[in-house]
Amino acid sequence: MAAPLVEITDAGLYCPVGDFHIDPWKPVGRAVITHAHADHARPGCGSYLAAAPGRRLLDVRLGSPNLTPLAYGETVVRNGVSVSLHPAGHVLGSAQVRLEHRGEIWVVSGDYKLEADPTCTPFEPVRCHTFITESTFGLPVYRWDAPADLFAEVNSWWRANRDAGLASVIFAYSLGKAQRVLAGVDATIGPIFTHGAVERITQAYRESGIELPPTTAVGESVRGGKKAWAGALVIAPPSADGSPWAKKFEPASGAMASGWMRVRGARRRRALDRGFVLSDHADWPGLLTAIRETCATRVLATHGFAAVLARWLRDHGTDADVIATRFGDEDETQAPEEPPT
Amino acid sequence: MKAFAQLYAELDQTTRTGRKVEAMARYFAAVPPADAAWAVYFLSGRKPRQAVPAKRLKAWAWEQAGIPEWLFGECYHAVGDVAETLALLLPDGGTASDRTLAEWVHDRLLPLRELSEAEQKASVLAAWAELDRPQRFVWNKLITGAFRVGVSQLLVTRAIAKVSGLDGDVVAHRLMGHWEPTPAFYAGVTAADAADAALSRPYPFFLAHPLEGDPAALGPPAEWQAEWKWDGIRSQVVRRGGQSFIWSRGEELVTDRYPELKAMADRLPDGTVLDGEILPWKDGAVQPFADLQKRIGRKTVGKKLLADVPVVVMAYDLVEGGGVDLRDRPLSERREMLEVLAADHPALVLSPRIAFDTWESLARQRAASRERRVEGMMLKRRASPYRVGRVRGDWWKWKVEPYAVDAVLIYAQQGHGKRSGLFTDYTFGVWDGDQLVPFAKAYSGLTDVEIGEVDAFVRRNTREKFGPVRTVKPELVFELGFEGIQASSRHKSGVAVRFPRMLRWRTDKKPEDADTLEQVKALLAQGVG
Ligand SMILES: [Zn+2]
Ligand SMILES: [Zn+2]
Numbered sequence: 085m086a087a088p089l090v091e092i093t094d095a096g097l098y099c100p101v102g103d104f105h106i107d108p109w110k111p112v113g114r115a116v117i118t119h120a121h122a123d124h125a126r127p128g129c130g131s132y133l134a135a136a137p138g139r140r141l142l143d144v145r146l147g148s149p150n151l152t153p154l155a156y157g158e159t160v161v162r163n164g165v166s167v168s169l170h171p172a173g174h175v176l177g178s179a180q181v182r183l184e185h186r187g188e189i190w191v192v193s194g195d196y197k198l199e200a201d202p203t204c205t206p207f208e209p210v211r212c213h214t215f216i217t218e219s220t221f222g223l224p225v226y227r228w229d230a231p232a233d234l235f236a237e238v239n240s241w242w243r244a245n246r247d248a249g250l251a252s253v254i255f256a257y258s259l260g261k262a263q264r265v266l267a268g269v270d271a272t273i274g275p276i277f278t279h280g281a282v283e284r285i286t287q288a289y290r291e292s293g294i295e296l297p298p299t300t301a302v303g304e305s306v307r308g309g310k311k312a313w314a315g316a317l318v319i320a321p322p323s324a325d326g327s328p329w330a331k332k333f334e335p336a337s338g339a340m341a342s343g344w345m346r347v348r349g350a351r352r353r354r355a356l357d358r359g360f361v362l363s364d365h366a367d368w369p370g371l372l373t374a375i376r377e378t379c380a381t382r383v384l385a386t387h388g389f390a391a392v393l394a395r396w397l398r399d400h401g402t403d404a405d406v407i408a409t410r411f412g413d414e415d416e417t418q419a420p421e422e423p424p425t
Numbered sequence: 426m427k428a429f430a431q432l433y434a435e436l437d438q439t440t441r442t443g444r445k446v447e448a449m450a451r452y453f454a455a456v457p458p459a460d461a462a463w464a465v466y467f468l469s470g471r472k473p474r475q476a477v478p479a480k481r482l483k484a485w486a487w488e489q490a491g492i493p494e495w496l497f498g499e500c501y502h503a504v505g506d507v508a509e510t511l512a513l514l515l516p517d518g519g520t521a522s523d524r525t526l527a528e529w530v531h532d533r534l535l536p537l538r539e540l541s542e543a544e545q546k547a548s549v550l551a552a553w554a555e556l557d558r559p560q561r562f563v564w565n566k567l568i569t570g571a572f573r574v575g576v577s578q579l580l581v582t583r584a585i586a587k588v589s590g591l592d593g594d595v596v597a598h599r600l601m602g603h604w605e606p607t608p609a610f611y612a613g614v615t616a617a618d619a620a621d622a623a624l625s626r627p628y629p630f631f632l633a634h635p636l637e638g639d640p641a642a643l644g645p646p647a648e649w650q651a652e653w654k655w656d657g658i659r660s661q662v663v664r665r666g667g668q669s670f671i672w673s674r675g676e677e678l679v680t681d682r683y684p685e686l687k688a689m690a691d692r693l694p695d696g697t698v699l700d701g702e703i704l705p706w707k708d709g710a711v712q713p714f715a716d717l718q719k720r721i722g723r724k725t726v727g728k729k730l731l732a733d734v735p736v737v738v739m740a741y742d743l744v745e746g747g748g749v750d751l752r753d754r755p756l757s758e759r760r761e762m763l764e765v766l767a768a769d770h771p772a773l774v775l776s777p778r779i780a781f782d783t784w785e786s787l788a789r790q791r792a793a794s795r796e797r798r799v800e801g802m803m804l805k806r807r808a809s810p811y812r813v814g815r816v817r818g819d820w821w822k823w824k825v826e827p828y829a830v831d832a833v834l835i836y837a838q839q840g841h842g843k844r845s846g847l848f849t850d851y852t853f854g855v856w857d858g859d860q861l862v863p864f865a866k867a868y869s870g871l872t873d874v875e876i877g878e879v880d881a882f883v884r885r886n887t888r889e890k891f892g893p894v895r896t897v898k899p900e901l902v903f904e905l906g907f908e909g910i911q912a913s914s915r916h917k918s919g920v921a922v923r924f925p926r927m928l929r930w931r932t933d934k935k936p937e938d939a940d941t942l943e944q945v946k947a948l949l950a951q952g953v954g
Contacts, residue, residue: 224492225500225513346513348437349505349845353873355440392499399493 089165089183089190090216092407097192097216101185102165104133106192109410116167118194119178120145120259123411133160135169137205138177140292141259144284156205172196173207174364175260176289182210191378192216195387195411197363198370199231202267203260203294209377214384216407217375220365221343222389228343228367235268238360241339242273246315251336255356258282258321260364261341263289263296265319271297277313278302279320279329302329325354343367375402387411428456429464429526430560436574445576449584458608459527465585465614466606467567469578473530475570476537477545479507482569485546489553490514502893505845508565512558521557534567579814589615597629597813601672627661627672628698628744628752629813633803633820640804640823641784650756650807651779651787653799654822655739656714656908657704658721662686662738664693665748671738673703682723685731686738689772696748697766700811701740701776711739711798714923715911740767741776741803744811752811759811794825800908801825828910828948829928833936834901835861837883838894840868848883848895849876851927853905855918857942861899864918864945865907870927879930902934903927910948918942920949 090099096108104114111128118124118134120141125134127146134142136153143149154160156179159168164186169179174195181192191212198207228234238254245252256262258281266276266286276299278286283301290296302318313333322340324330330338338356343363345351351359366374371393375383384407385393397404435448449468453461487497492514504510522529533552537545549568556564566572582600586593599614603625643649659674669690671680680687683703693699705712705720716734720726743763744752751759760778767775779802781787787802794801801824809819832853840849850868854861871879879901886898906928913921919942931938 223500223503224490224496225504225510227513227517347504347845348509349841352437353847357439357441359438389499389503392496396496 089185089188089214090192092409097409099162099165099183102162102167102183104162104167105129106181107194107409107411114162116169116181117142118172118181118192119175121175121195124194133167133169135171135177135179137292138175138179140288141175141177141285144288145259156208170210171205171208173198173201173204176204176263176292176294178204180208180210182212188213190214190216191380193218193374195220195365196374197366198373199228201231201264201364203263203289203296207374209374211379213380214382215375215378215380216384216386217371217393218365218387218411219371219385219390219393220388221363221367222371222385222393224368226343226346226363226367227369228346228361228363231268231362234360234362235270238265238268238339238341239270239273241337241358242269242317245337246274249314249335251313251316251318251333252339253318253320253330253333253336254339254341254360255320255322255325256282256341256362257364259285261362262286262319262321263294264362264364265341266296266299267294269297269317274315274317275300277316277318279318279324281321282319325356426524426526426529426556426560426564427521428452429460430521430557430563432464433563433574434559436576440575442580446580446583446587449576449581450587453584453588457525457527458611460525462606462608462611463526463530465581465600465611467572468574468576469581469600470573471606472570472572473534473567474538476534476568477549479569481542481545482511482549482565483507485549486511486514489516489550502839503846505839505841506571508569508571509562511565512562515553515558515561517558518554520555522555522560529564530567537568585614591615591617593813598626601626601629624666624668625663625670627663627670628700628750628811630659630661630674630700631812631820632815633805633822634815634817636804636821636823639784640787640821643804643806643821646781646784646787648807650760650805651781652741652776652803652805653779653794653797654801654803654824655702655704655711655776656798656800657702657711657717657739660701660703660738661744662690662693662697662699662701662740663745664690664697665695667695669693671703682720682726683736684726685735689738689770692770692772693766694747696745698743698745699738699740699763699773700742700744701738703736704739705734706737706739706774707735713798713911714909737772737774739774739776742811755808755810756805757807791823791825826906828908828922829904829906830855830865830945830948831902831931831934831939832864832905833861833899833939834879834897834903835863835899836894837879837897847876848880851879851903853903853925854899855940855942855945856937857918861936861939862918862942864916864920864942865905865922865925867903867905867925867927870906871930875930899936902931902936902939904929904931910945912949918945920945 090097095105095110095112097106104116105112106116107118107124108115109126113130115129116133120138125145132149132151136155139153142151154169156169156171159166166184168182170182172178172180172194174197178194183190189212191210195218196207242252256265262282263286278299278301280301318333339358339360340354340356341360341362343365345359346361383397383402383404386407386409390406394404394406432448432452436445501510552564553561582593582597585596604610661672663670669687671683671686673679705716720734743759746762767773791802804821804823806819832855834851835854836852837848838850840847852863852866854863883895883897887895889896905925907922907925909923911921
């Protein structure tokens with residue numbers, strides 16, 4: 085068998101023939117980046133290659149790095165390895181990395197989801213021999229409802245709170261999830277306020293050409309009086325839950341938007357009023373569909389319930405294994421992640 | 426069923442008691458009495474016996490979901506709840522059922538137990554097909570006998586009081602004891618006429634609050650009565666209409682389990698209700714709680730056990746006398762009547778009052794609690810009525826400090842339910858030479874933030890895995906508190922502790938600073954079981 089096209093090194097996923105890393109967790113010379121989440125895009129590399137729609141986000145996140153933007157589907161050649169990026173449907177500019185060398189094709193999925201999301205280009209399956217897939221929600225208990233049903237729930241929660249004179253505070257990761265919430269809710273219900281971290285990224289989304297309803301940032305010092313927040317929707321990162329900043333919206337109903345909210349234990353642990361099952365990762369059927377559509381003969385699972393997914397695939401006749409990476413789950417909270425090995 | 430599943434979701438979604446009461450009140454107001462009766466039954470923690478063994482349900486669910494057993498195990502591990510795991514795994518397809526809760530219970534739940542396995546399977550699969558995901562979850566909870574949602578009988582009482590316009594005490598009284606969840610029962614609970622207390626019914630227990638600070642803050646000692654805090658089973662002895670009833674605080678009728686208590690009660694005058702503590706008692710002295718555990722849960726008791734572990738009720742209050750509800754009278758008056766009653770009934774053991782003039786003298790006496798095999802003291806305001814539930818201000822429990830030992834975290838396991846997915850269940854070791862021997866398990870006592878930090882530590886420092894148990898690098902030191910300690914041949918350490926919990930994370934200590942087994946065993950000598 086030929087040397088693998090991608091292997092794991094101290095610094096992360098590495099393509100030895102092309103001499104570049106994919107989403108390295110240490111500074112390296114040349115990095116290909118799947119998306120702007122902090123566990124995938126780290127500062128300090130000599131050069132970056134990433135999908136063009138995520139350019140602005142990476143500028144904000146990494147402070148104007150030495151970045152070559154690549155259109156989805158466009159190919160560059162590095163030491164004889166053809167590299168192209170394909171939509172992953174995870175967040176704005178998220179990409180799967182396709183590598184081809186002497187007829188051998190590998191795809192590194194990065195994070196992905198199959199559900200429709202107006203804030204990014206939808207996932208496209210890419211045929212390959214070896215597929216390195218994420219598996220954040222690689223258990224059959226994780227199945228998502230249709231986004232339309234989910235947002236109907238969010239809207240009715242917001243509306244009921246508004247009618248009861250409460251603010252609706254929703255905790256959602258500031259890159260991707262927050263904008264998906266913004267794009268999904270019915271903005272005619274009331275005004276929308278954002279935490280500074282959310283506003284910064286939302287601004288970058290708008291500058292990237294994504295249309296989102298108007299928002300007002302609430303700084304540390306802004307005081308609106310009790311009346312100002314009643315009926316409003318407030319979008320904040322999960323880290324703001326329980327902070328003095330979040331307290332000023334009282335009386336309020338608090339909610340969390342995350343795939344982990346599928347399980348009651350995770351919902352109850354946050355001690356919030358609601359948990360909306362909204363994820364930027366593929367659910368179990370989504371993972372299986374995506375894997376099937378690659379027609380890959382070999383699958384390497386990482387980033388989540390990798391061992392479970394790999395075992396299921398092996399039991400169903402696909403050569404599958406676990407590849408240990410340090411991708412945490414930057415965009416979903418409280419993950420029961422596999423211990424690093 | 427739709428309304429009940431909706432109620433369950435509402436109760437589950439909010440952490441605020443006010444909203445829970447409102448949600449229940451809305452439900453009671455909207456559903457027929459037959460449904461309300463069953464809802465009260467389930468919500469107040471009463472459960473039908475398990476209708477179908479969980480093992481069968483799991484096997485049927487694997488089959489339906491098309492997954493193997495190992496994968497179900499992985500899912501269960503992440504979810505931490507069988508009923509919920511089943512509901513999440515079953516294929517979609519059910520639509521919300523319009524049939525009422527009472528119909529589901531009568532037509533489907535209650536007959537299940539009597540069916541053959543094949544008939545059970547057909548019935549359960551049909552139910553799953555009819556119900557949507559939230560309903561299935563509640564249904565699974567009901568048929569596995571594991572129905573539990575974060576409300577207490579007190580909250581249910583408040584909700585019924587709210588919809589019926591009755592006094593909370595009246596509702597609480599009507600909900601005590603034995604009853605069948607029928608429409609007639611629910612009508613009785615909400616009926617305007619309150620003179621209906623069934624013969625057997627105990628009164629809702631008045632519960633004490635822990636006293637955290639200095640008792641001097643309670644005011645002049647003369648206004649207070651002090652007693653030992655006995656470590657047994659809180660109970661009420663009811664004598665009415667020529668019959669005796671022994672109730673435990675879980676509102677269970679336990680008369681048959683304690684024949685010697687029934688014999689004592691049979692000699693009490695009609696219209697008497699005592700409040701007290703069931704204690705193992707021999708030669709005029711209380712015995713270790715572990716002895717009492719041999720009697721708990723035994724529906725019938727043999728001669729040998731009766732002789733080995735005789736029990737008494739240590740009476741401390743008279744709630745009803747001469748057929749009159751005495752709860753509004755001051756404690757001092759009730760106590761006097763109790764003492765008069767005890768004088769005529771030698772089998773009735775009276776909880777002694779502790780004499781004291783100053784809080785300092787009381788504190789000195791309290792220091793001897795352990796030698797007396799009590800947990801500390803009870804402080805009761807002499808003017809206090811016998812209230813309902815846990816009301817602050819009149820009754821305080823002033824416990825002795827628990828034993829404390831510094832121990833090292835050696836094993837960790839993921840929690841279930843609310844804490845699923847986090848490493849929250851720990852085993853701690855103390856030094857025996859250069860070895861750490863496991864000596865206690867503890868789950869509670871840390872803040873959420875600390876739990877998160879320990880969880881992260883466990884993930885980074887796992888040395889080995891045995892099934893769900895991780896062996897972790899011995900590095901973190903915790904101060905563990907426990908209520909009692911006994912020699913035990915079943916434990917590797919040779920000791921067993923009661924109610925262990927984490928008092929503090931000793932980030933200032935290194936593992937080598939932790940206590941030794943020798944030091945722990947020295948506590949045995951101070952001796953409380
Ligand atoms: Zn991501
Ligand atoms: Zn990620």
